[in-house]
Amino acid sequence: MLRYLLSRLITFVPTFIGVTLISFAFIRVLPGDPIIVMAGERGLTQERYEELVQRFGFDQPLWQQFWDYLTGVVQGDLGNSFVTNRPVWDEFFTLFPATLELSLCAIIFAMVLGIPAGVIAAVYRGKFFDRALMSTALVGYSMPIFWWALLLIIVFSGWLGWTPVSGRIGLLYYFDDVTGFMLIDSLLSGQDGAFGSAVQHLILPSIVLGTIPLAVIARQTRSAMLEVLSEDYIRTARAKGLSSGRVNGLHALRNAMIPVITVIGLSVGTLMAGAILTETIFSWPGIGKWMVDSIFRRDYPVVQGGLLLIALIVMLVNLTVDVLYGLINPKIRKR
């Protein structure tokens, strides 16, 4: 297992360099000079322009800029934001827990509903429940996030008043960040009602962000289950007289989980993309909104550093998924 992990980690190196280069190039390929964007309608004099070019290091040749950036990255220095002048690293880790908390809740929501729904649909294949579920999943999969979020807000926060409109916790709760995870920090704060408020604030954004993964997981679970249910060993299990709950739950589901876990792993990328919209709508202080703002401001260090860190996270999640395969299915580990 250790050797497997090590060999996987080594393959990270070229990917990492590639991502560094792409993220560096990506923001520079976009038209729009950050200095001109910063000055806006007001504009600025040529002298002032040249001063700023020098300050940001744009007067260096590109390869030099990339080299400086790469050597910084290797030493853990992603540079400072052009706009706030704070280290990109600090900004990322201030905001990342909010995104992680939301993504985890969204994926848990998607799994808790999606897997049982898929199993039931497979077991009752072709029946009403199956058809209803699969067409709902199709709708969920094609749902425009922005519209869906506003609809939920209008119904549940506006008309019914069940959930707060946006934010991470009621404004009147005020405590220091310990872990950056609101659910944990609100418990640690010991303030009455803080945890409840944090949970309430998580409901709508988790549903919105979890909708597409939910649909994908439900469909994937169904088709994987259908495949497994037609295998010989399932027929054997049935012939042995095992209860259908035992057959479906233990023998079939466990074997059907491999493709489902793959899908969950892959949906991390979807979650990151979805987080950008979800965070903007729900005023969620995470990295999605931070990245979008930075792209509009042409804040090079933030965009390239943020992309790099997000890519790193996706890579780590994929590695974890691969390790999980091994745990669930020993055949893969031995390969």
Next chain:
Amino acid sequence: MKFRHLIATTGMAAAFAATTAGAQTLVYCSEGSPEGFDPALYTSGTTFDASSHTVYNQLVEFETGTTNVVPGLAESYEASEDGLSYTFTLRSDVQFHANDSFTPSRPLNADDVIFTFERQMDEENPFHTYAGSWEYFNAMGMGELIESIEKVDDMTVRFNLTRPEAPFIANLAMDFASIMSKEYADAMMEAGTPEMINQAPIGTGPFTFQDYQTDAVIRYAANENYWEEGLPKVENLVFAITPDASVRLQRLQAGECHVMPYPNPADVESIRSNGDLELLEQEGLNVGYLAFNTTQEPFDNPDVRRAVNLAIDRDAIIDVVFQGTGRVAKNPIPPTMWSYNDAVEDYPHDPEQARQLLEEAGVSDLSMKVWAMPVQRPYNPNARRMAELIQEDLSEVGISVEIVSYEWGEYLERSSAEDRDGAVLLGWTGDNGDPDNFLSVLLGCDAVGGANRAQWCHEPFNELVAEAKTLTDQDERAALYEEAQVIFKEQAPWVTIAHSTVFMPVRAEVQDYIVHPLGGHIFDQVSLSQ
């Protein structure tokens, strides 16, 4: 840190109402995150709301709701006869705020004022490069304007200028001129954390900074030692950062906040009809325009420019693009600004006369480019749509229009070029309420190749505007600006399109909120009815 004790139950609106009844907490659903808290480093209104309008004061300030300059931290000031020096007498016993790492040992004095400006103009100042660059100070040309700043005595400061410049006083009321504590800056420099003055600001303003949770919430408490008697009126102020306009409105309706800026134009009617809300409005200090390139044929001929002015139906633009949230502009400065010349006669929408003018000018089969900005701005909510309407209007008088657009940075850069092809949609929001900030910045000969998108250098106009800048008497200046507006209209380097309206939806319990024409959101005079 009083906030920590203001804990209520869950159930959002209920908790909110219960708590605000005890200690008045005003919640403002702001549109974005501040870039920092040292306002001189930045140029965005979002940052100014969170810093210069809450934590800081300036020597002179804009009276809330107007562009009049009134005393701030300076009790009074005096200009020398030749307009080359301004002497300020500071208010006594103005206390700076305190925080966990700093307690001021003395009240405001001349050293603080000198530090505020020296860090922006003097490269030797240890704070000159501590966190960024001084964009507004530079953009307003303050570096070349201020020759020196003298400390006459502890409570008196004199600014010596390199040339007489009337808008100087209005510049000092701007956000970049917010007075900082030298004592705090020195203490932070000594502690090796100079960036703290940008992260945990200390000022003299109505609210003391408590805490900022990145991209989420900014908290302030009332400054109990505030120098202006009776202000601020609420005990706590919270900025709940809410970037999406529809969500801001939902939060306002749900009682999660009391005041929100920038509603969607489409929501304005429903806000008006909602009994829990009140819709405040004021004309913004801005102008949206279409600038010809007056150096290129046939637009170097004023008759052709007049013809285009006559051909465009701006009422339709206000209806369609602004959805009624604006008014047709006839002058390059907005009507709330002093020296606005209401006697100027606007071009009517008259395609017939337009056609005739073009014919007389010998122009036929004219085709031109109209540039449409790719972004939404306060003075133009949808440039693309606006360009399409213009295209339609102009085709009626035989001018064919090609609409072009570029990425915003490119747009700004290319549209400044003197040999640019086509007319450009753009606009301006005033910085300091001074007419010079529109007329010479956007239309002066010095600005050709820069902010003067019409590339229009017209001597009679330029002389008036340049002269007005050197006078200190406001009435004399106004007379010159009024005359300049007549020349502008007659020469028509732009089609003046619109001044947009600024809307501020507030909850009905909010008392005395005043919409500020300069665009800032100011809360010291606001209270909540029980």
